[in-house]
Amino acid sequence: MKKGIIVYRSRYGATKKYADWIKEETGFDLVEMKNAVADEVMQYDTVIFCGGIYASGIAGLSFLRKNRRKQSESRIFVLCVGASPYDEKAFRELKEHNLKEDLKEIPVFYGRGAWDESAMTFIDRTMCGMLKKVVAKKDPASCEPWMKALLEASGKNCDWTDKSYLKPLFECMEND
Ligand SMILES: Cc1cc2nc3c(=O)[nH]c(=O)nc-3n(C[C@H](O)[C@H](O)[C@H](O)COP(=O)(O)O)c2cc1C
Numbered sequence: 001m002k003k004g005i006i007v008y009r010s011r012y013g014a015t016k017k018y019a020d021w022i023k024e025e026t027g028f029d030l031v032e033m034k035n036a037v038a039d040e041v042m043q044y045d046t047v048i049f050c051g052g053i054y055a056s057g058i059a060g061l062s063f064l065r066k067n068r069r070k071q072s073e074s075r076i077f078v079l080c081v082g083a084s085p086y087d088e089k090a091f092r093e094l095k096e097h098n099l100k101e102d103l104k105e106i107p108v109f110y111g112r113g114a115w116d117e118s119a120m121t122f123i124d125r126t127m128c129g130m131l132k133k134v135v136a137k138k139d140p141a142s143c144e145p146w147m148k149a150l151l152e153a154s155g156k157n158c159d160w161t162d163k164s165y166l167k168p169l170f171e172c173m174e175n176d
């Protein structure tokens with residue numbers, strides 16, 4: 001089997017940055033999800049899926065869902081990238097929401113991404129604008145961490161990406 005591959009889906013570049021750092025560290029191949037061919041990906045010993053989080057969904061997991069059975073021989077890891085600071089409860093809920101049934105056992109890791117409304121597509125900017133209005137009216141105590149982060153980052157250009165977020169992933173890969 002071939003050594004390892006990173007398959008990523010990134011709208012605005014933060015997830016790609018993490019995917020590039022993983023490539024640097026591991027020497028694995030790197031492919032953007034839209035160019036990934038399932039029958040080729042399944043030939044790798046290790047597959048790391050990296051996807052941005054948009055409206056509580058981890059991008060690109062449909063590829064994994066469709067091809068999970070084909071990849072039964074591969075070690076699979078998921079890295080998701082969002083605007084929220086890391087929060088254990090929110091992360092557990094995100095995992096439960098996104099990785100169900102036969103994906104439940106896959107180790108999932110988190111990297112904090114970036115936020116730049118000026119770089120967003122019109123649709124994303126509009127959606128985030130609507131979200132901000134909803135969140136602003138909420139009781140702060142009932143807001144999810146990513147909602148608070150969204151309000152704090154509003155109108156700013158934030159980049160929270162940091163290589164240290166990858167440490168738990170690398171440790172898990174070594175011990176697996
Ligand atoms: C439409 C939209 C929805 C988002 N929803 C979430 C969310 O639910 N949770 C979160 O933590 N971040 C959310 N974000 C922030 C992104 O996850 C963050 O910007 C991340 O860096 C995106 O990765 P990318 O730069 O690879 O596209 C959202 C961003 C956009 C544009």
